[in-house]
Every structure is written in structure tokens, then in C-alpha cells.
Amino acid sequence: MTALDPTSSGAPSDLSAGALSEDARRALAGGAAPRRFGAWYVAEHRIRAMRGYLQSAIVTSIGNPLVYLFALGIGLASLVPQGVGEVSYLVFVAPALLATAAVTVAADETTYPMLAGFKWNPVFFGMNASPVTGTQISAGIMIAITVRLLATVAIYFAVMLLFGAVPLATGVLAIPVAVATGLAVGGLIGAYASRIEDDRGQLPMLMRFGVTPMFLFSGTFFPLETLPPWLQWIGWISPLWHGSELGRVVSYGYDEPAWLTAVHVVYLAVLIVVGLRLVATAFTRRLNK
Amino acid sequence: MPEPVITARQLSKQYGDFTAVDGIDFDVAPGESFGLLGPNGAGKSTTMRMVGAVSTRTGGELRILGLDPDKHGPDIRSQLGVVPQQDNLDQELRVRDNLLVYGRYFGLPRGVIAERADALLEFAQLADRAKAKVDDLSGGMKRRLTIARALINEPRILLLDEPTTGLDPQARHILWDRLFRLKEQGTTLVLTTHYMDEAEQLCDRLVVVDKGRIMAEGSPAALIREYSSREVLEVRFGSDKNAEAAERLQGIGDRLEVLPDRILVYSENGEAELERITQLGLEPITSLVRRSSLEDVFLRLTGRSLIE
Structure with a gap:
């Protein structure tokens, strides 16, 4: 029973080269690459799976900004001829629409696809039977979502340029800002979705009473200050408000105190880190039953 | 090893x-x-x-x-x-x-x-x-x-x-x-x-x-080999008569297992046991001699069937 003696099973002693069997050595070699690159393998898999709906994703990525920029930036804008602050309504609303598009895609990708991977198309269990760990699986999925966000946001931004909605060169920074906003929301939603055991319509509820009101109360279509003070707190906790305001700063030099800009950056960063951690723990716990 | x-x-x-x-x-x-x-x-x-x-x-x-x-x-x-x-x-x-x-x-x-x-x-x-x-x-x-x-x-x-x-x-x-x-x-x-x-x-x-x-x-x-006999004789007397027949079957075979719908007689020679049963004047509705399987082992070990 020496091989099973707990005192002899400490990591350093059972890894001393001489004591290892051929099998064990082969296992350690086999685990090396997946330990380093597991998350990227998962991302590769997910991006390959996204090809299944590539066409519709491209159509919506191009159609969405066209429709919204026409309707709001040109249509609704005619009712606001004086613009907002220093700029036209189109320039005001565009960075917020960009962030909104990112949040929509992130919510799409982190609700049902996350739950499905455990329930209806339980691929996460399949992945976990390979050397890849729960944390790597969750990270890989978030990487794939980031890729999709980046593509969507870049196309959206290109359409914004066509509309002449981005006055400053720093406006290109609105792309990473929008992606970060999407990830901040997506991580939190994903952490929730991957904890759902029985689907009783929690996700549609979350969309209707969480995500949609966020669009309405995050200073997207009008400045947050125009809301009554007792509603403004929704904006302050909303990642979308922070993302939209930050987008305005880089896109047209929206004038806000520097400390507030810093708050936007820090708030989004913290939410992303917390969200990713929560998703990773949810995955690990669920896979390790 | x-x-x-x-x-x-x-x-x-x-x-x-x-x-x-x-x-x-x-x-x-x-x-x-x-x-x-x-x-x-x-x-x-x-x-x-x-x-x-x-x-x-x-x-x-x-x-x-x-x-x-x-x-x-x-x-x-x-x-x-x-x-x-x-x-x-x-x-x-x-x-x-x-x-x-x-x-x-x-x-x-x-x-x-x-x-x-x-x-x-x-x-x-x-x-x-x-x-x-x-x-x-x-x-x-x-x-x-x-x-x-x-x-x-x-x-x-x-x-x-x-x-x-x-x-x-x-x-x-x-x-x-x-x-x-x-x-x-x-x-x-x-x-x-x-x-x-x-x-x-x-x-x-x-x-x-x-x-x-x-x-x-x-x-x-x-x-x-360890938990069962070589052969099993399965006899059915009809669900209401199984228990009664089982009492009269005591002593036949190495071991009896009375299930709701049939009686299993464990023995090295199933045909010989069937003959003894008919000599007792009992007439099973159906009878079947088969080789022992792991199902019998499981039944012996747990008193329950594998597929419930």
C-alpha cells in the first residue's frame, strides 16, 4: 500500500522523476499543452460553432446600425435640432448605441448558449472530460464572445463613420469601450445563466426586467440628468451608462470631470473581473459534481 | 501482476x-x-x-x-x-x-x-x-x-x-x-x-x-460458479399458486428463489429437477431450463433484480 500512503503522495515526492511510471510520465507530458492553451482550444471550438449562424450574424451586424442610426440619429434627431450640449443628436446618441449593440450581443451569447452547454447541448461536460478545466472552458467561451463583440462593434463603428457620427480621431477608442461594456454585462449574465438548473423562464425575465430597462435608464437616448433624481441611480450602477459616457468622451470630447472618466474605466474593469471570476466558479462547481 | x-x-x-x-x-x-x-x-x-x-x-x-x-x-x-x-x-x-x-x-x-x-x-x-x-x-x-x-x-x-x-x-x-x-x-x-x-x-x-x-x-x-449453480430451472404455476407450490418444492435443487411470477430452482441439472417436480404430482404451466447468469448472481447477493 505504499503507493497509496497519503504521506507519500505529496506533489514533489510523487513527481520525482525516478519514481514515476511510464504511464504517469506520459500523462504529465500529455497534460502540458492543454494546461497552457486549454482556453484557446475552447474559443476555437466556439468560434467554429458560431459559423453556423455566421450569415445572420453578419446581416444583423450591418443592418442593426443602419436602422438605429437612421431612426434615431436622423429621424428622432429632427425633433432635437438644437442637439445635446455642444453636439448634434446623432453624435450624442451614436457612442451609446454602439455600447448598446455590444450589450445586446453579449446578452445573446451569455444567456441560452451558456445554459444550453450544460443542459440541452451539454458540450461543456464533453470538454471537461478532456484535459481542459472548468475555468478554461469558461474563459474560452468568454474569449469567443469577445471576438464576436469585436467584430460586431467594428462593423457598427464603420457605419457610424459613414454617417459622420464620430468627430474625433480618438473615437476609435469607442470600439474597446463598447466591447468592455458588453463583457461587463455578459460576465454577470453568464454567471447567472450557468447556475440555472431548471429553466423556468428566468432568462426572458432577466431580459425584460433587467437588460431592457437598462437600455432605457442608462442615458442612452437622453442625458441621465434629465431623469428625476430618484431614477438616476439606475444609470450609476448600469455598466451601459458608464460605457456610453466613456464612449462620448472619446468620440466627441464630452466634457465631464476627469475623476468621473476614471470611475467609468475602473467600474467596467471591476465588473469584468468579477463577472469572469463568477462564471469560472459557476462552471467549475457545476462540472465537478 | x-x-x-x-x-x-x-x-x-x-x-x-x-x-x-x-x-x-x-x-x-x-x-x-x-x-x-x-x-x-x-x-x-x-x-x-x-x-x-x-x-x-x-x-x-x-x-x-x-x-x-x-x-x-x-x-x-x-x-x-x-x-x-x-x-x-x-x-x-x-x-x-x-x-x-x-x-x-x-x-x-x-x-x-x-x-x-x-x-x-x-x-x-x-x-x-x-x-x-x-x-x-x-x-x-x-x-x-x-x-x-x-x-x-x-x-x-x-x-x-x-x-x-x-x-x-x-x-x-x-x-x-x-x-x-x-x-x-x-x-x-x-x-x-x-x-x-x-x-x-x-x-x-x-x-x-x-x-x-x-x-x-x-x-x-x-x-x-461462486454465487449460483450451473443451471436454473424456471417454473411458473400461475401467480396465485406460486407460493403454495414453492412450499412443496422445498428440498428440490440447491436453492429456491420465489419471485412473484415464477420460481427459480438452482441446480447442477435442471432437467432432473423438473422430473422430480412432476413426480411430486406438480404440473407447472411453463418450465424452462437455462444456464445461470449474472442476473442470478445479483439476485442472490441483493435479493433484488438488476432491472427494476
């Missing part, structure tokens, strides 16, 4: 108050085909998930390929092939793509994966379905694809959890044939089943599990 590839001592898994696996001991030798036989809920799948280095044990010791799964999960899993009870192929990908993405999880180069994928599709008799959607495959084909996927890393140990549950007889036989070939090639197989014919076909050695504990261990033939 060569160094075992799996060693479990007092292996346990507790979920809150519920003990799924209650201190089991076993070894699996390289190249061996080892089975866990037991009814649903016996703890077989939990044991498999611990051996698969995904579920953490709550007690006892476990070594797979000489390594502790608590510390070396990814390393161990790089040498395993896993066929879970429920297929978890990616339904969003096509048949061959399922193999291609899975091979990447082991860090294999794309060229190697592509070559193996084609060979495995041949092996799984799915070469002509390479571009099909997973959803369009039959249950048997999905199982074969899952097995092909489990072999993409040329595993040292193949774990199969209820490999043929839910398949029709023809699909089962195709699958058994494929597994038998793997066994011939020297792959270590560990499988769970609640079908005794499957255990008899595929396992060199097995443990009978019930309520998280091992009830008996041995080769199918040895278990039958």
Missing part, C-alpha cells in the same frame, strides 16, 4: 447526507476489461466520474496511471477516453468537425487530428456520414461517434458509462463488436452496465455494486 492503471482504496463520494459511493476498493490492470455491474443508482456513474478525474472524491484514495486526480486531473484526462451515459456531442457541429475540435483539447496538431478523425470514422462505420449533422444520426450512430471521439487521443484507458443503454439489439451488437476490437488491441476498458449479457460479453473481471458498495468481485464465470 503488472502495475495497475487504476487503484481505488475506500473510495467514497458523499453529496450532503447522501452517500453515493461508500468505500470501495478495486484495481484495474493494464489491458484489462473491467466492469461495474449494478442497478440504477448503485453509484456506478459517480465512480466513473471520479475515475474520469472530473468529480472530486470525498474520501479514500484513488490513483489513475499512478497519479492523484486531485492534483493531476488534466494530466490524467489527457490519457483517458470517456463515453458518458448521455451523449454530449456538439449538435451545432457536423460529424467530422466534432472529432476535429475534440482532438484540439488534447493539444494535438491539426494534421494528426485530421488523419485520426478519418481512421476513426472508418472504425465507427460513419465514414459516409462525415458531413452529416449530429442531430440526423440514429442513437447507435451517435454512440459510435462518441466512442470515436473518445479515441481521438489514443487513450490508455477507455471509460464507458452504460454504453448500450437505449440502443436496439442490432446497434448493441455492432457496438460490442467495436469494443471487442479495442480490447483485442490492448486498450484498457472500464465500463458500467446493468445488462448482465453485456458484462458477460465484454468484461474479463467485474465488481457487483449495490448501494455504493461492492458486493462481489471476479470474472463472470467465477461469480456464477
Whole structure:
């Protein structure tokens, strides 16, 4: 029973080269690459799976900004001829629409696809039977979502340029800002979705009473200050408000105190880190039953 | 005996108050085909998930390929092939793509994966379905694809959890044939089943599990020798007369097992026992002499039937 003696099973002693069997050595070699690159393998898999709906994703990525920029930036804008602050309504609303598009895609990708991977198309269990760990699986999925966000946001931004909605060169920074906003929301939603055991319509509820009101109360279509003070707190906790305001700063030099800009950056960063951690723990716990 | 590839001592898994696996001991030798036989809920799948280095044990010791799964999960899993009870192929990908993405999880180069994928599709008799959607495959084909996927890393140990549950007889036989070939090639197989014919076909050695504990261990033939007789005579007298007839049958055969619908007479010679029964003036409605199976072993050990 020496091989099973707990005192002899400490990591350093059972890894001393001489004591290892051929099998064990082969296992350690086999685990090396997946330990380093597991998350990227998962991302590769997910991006390959996204090809299944590539066409519709491209159509919506191009159609969405066209429709919204026409309707709001040109249509609704005619009712606001004086613009907002220093700029036209189109320039005001565009960075917020960009962030909104990112949040929509992130919510799409982190609700049902996350739950499905455990329930209806339980691929996460399949992945976990390979050397890849729960944390790597969750990270890989978030990487794939980031890729999709980046593509969507870049196309959206290109359409914004066509509309002449981005006055400053720093406006290109609105792309990473929008992606970060999407990830901040997506991580939190994903952490929730991957904890759902029985689907009783929690996700549609979350969309209707969480995500949609966020669009309405995050200073997207009008400045947050125009809301009554007792509603403004929704904006302050909303990642979308922070993302939209930050987008305005880089896109047209929206004038806000520097400390507030810093708050936007820090708030989004913290939410992303917390969200990713929560998703990773949810995955690990669920896979390790 | 060569160094075992799996060693479990007092292996346990507790979920809150519920003990799924209650201190089991076993070894699996390289190249061996080892089975866990037991009814649903016996703890077989939990044991498999611990051996698969995904579920953490709550007690006892476990070594797979000489390594502790608590510390070396990814390393161990790089040498395993896993066929879970429920297929978890990616339904969003096509048949061959399922193999291609899975091979990447082991860090294999794309060229190697592509070559193996084609060979495995041949092996799984799915070469002509390479571009099909997973959803369009039959249950048997999905199982074969899952097995092909489990072999993409040329595993040292193949774990199969209820490999043929839910398949029709023809699909089962195709699958058994494929597994038998793997066994011939020297792959270590560990499988769970609640079908005794499957255990008899595929396992060199097995443990009978019930309520998280091992009830008996041995080769199918040895278990039958030890816990049952060579033959079994099954007689039916009609459900209301079984009990009454059973009383008059005392002393016939080595042992009697009275089931609701029939009486099992364990004996070395079933025909001779049937003759004695008719000499007693009893006339069974039906009678059947068969060889003992693992089902009889299980009945003897637990007093219950495997399939309930």
C-alpha cells in the first residue's frame, strides 16, 4: 500500500522523476499543452460553432446600425435640432448605441448558449472530460464572445463613420469601450445563466426586467440628468451608462470631470473581473459534481 | 501482476447526507476489461466520474496511471477516453468537425487530428456520414461517434458509462463488436452496465455494486460458479399458486428463489429437477431450463433484480 500512503503522495515526492511510471510520465507530458492553451482550444471550438449562424450574424451586424442610426440619429434627431450640449443628436446618441449593440450581443451569447452547454447541448461536460478545466472552458467561451463583440462593434463603428457620427480621431477608442461594456454585462449574465438548473423562464425575465430597462435608464437616448433624481441611480450602477459616457468622451470630447472618466474605466474593469471570476466558479462547481 | 492503471482504496463520494459511493476498493490492470455491474443508482456513474478525474472524491484514495486526480486531473484526462451515459456531442457541429475540435483539447496538431478523425470514422462505420449533422444520426450512430471521439487521443484507458443503454439489439451488437476490437488491441476498458449479457460479453473481471458498495468481485464465470449453480430451472404455476407450490418444492435443487411470477430452482441439472417436480404430482404451466447468469448472481447477493 505504499503507493497509496497519503504521506507519500505529496506533489514533489510523487513527481520525482525516478519514481514515476511510464504511464504517469506520459500523462504529465500529455497534460502540458492543454494546461497552457486549454482556453484557446475552447474559443476555437466556439468560434467554429458560431459559423453556423455566421450569415445572420453578419446581416444583423450591418443592418442593426443602419436602422438605429437612421431612426434615431436622423429621424428622432429632427425633433432635437438644437442637439445635446455642444453636439448634434446623432453624435450624442451614436457612442451609446454602439455600447448598446455590444450589450445586446453579449446578452445573446451569455444567456441560452451558456445554459444550453450544460443542459440541452451539454458540450461543456464533453470538454471537461478532456484535459481542459472548468475555468478554461469558461474563459474560452468568454474569449469567443469577445471576438464576436469585436467584430460586431467594428462593423457598427464603420457605419457610424459613414454617417459622420464620430468627430474625433480618438473615437476609435469607442470600439474597446463598447466591447468592455458588453463583457461587463455578459460576465454577470453568464454567471447567472450557468447556475440555472431548471429553466423556468428566468432568462426572458432577466431580459425584460433587467437588460431592457437598462437600455432605457442608462442615458442612452437622453442625458441621465434629465431623469428625476430618484431614477438616476439606475444609470450609476448600469455598466451601459458608464460605457456610453466613456464612449462620448472619446468620440466627441464630452466634457465631464476627469475623476468621473476614471470611475467609468475602473467600474467596467471591476465588473469584468468579477463577472469572469463568477462564471469560472459557476462552471467549475457545476462540472465537478 | 503488472502495475495497475487504476487503484481505488475506500473510495467514497458523499453529496450532503447522501452517500453515493461508500468505500470501495478495486484495481484495474493494464489491458484489462473491467466492469461495474449494478442497478440504477448503485453509484456506478459517480465512480466513473471520479475515475474520469472530473468529480472530486470525498474520501479514500484513488490513483489513475499512478497519479492523484486531485492534483493531476488534466494530466490524467489527457490519457483517458470517456463515453458518458448521455451523449454530449456538439449538435451545432457536423460529424467530422466534432472529432476535429475534440482532438484540439488534447493539444494535438491539426494534421494528426485530421488523419485520426478519418481512421476513426472508418472504425465507427460513419465514414459516409462525415458531413452529416449530429442531430440526423440514429442513437447507435451517435454512440459510435462518441466512442470515436473518445479515441481521438489514443487513450490508455477507455471509460464507458452504460454504453448500450437505449440502443436496439442490432446497434448493441455492432457496438460490442467495436469494443471487442479495442480490447483485442490492448486498450484498457472500464465500463458500467446493468445488462448482465453485456458484462458477460465484454468484461474479463467485474465488481457487483449495490448501494455504493461492492458486493462481489471476479470474472463472470467465477461469480456464477461462486454465487449460483450451473443451471436454473424456471417454473411458473400461475401467480396465485406460486407460493403454495414453492412450499412443496422445498428440498428440490440447491436453492429456491420465489419471485412473484415464477420460481427459480438452482441446480447442477435442471432437467432432473423438473422430473422430480412432476413426480411430486406438480404440473407447472411453463418450465424452462437455462444456464445461470449474472442476473442470478445479483439476485442472490441483493435479493433484488438488476432491472427494476
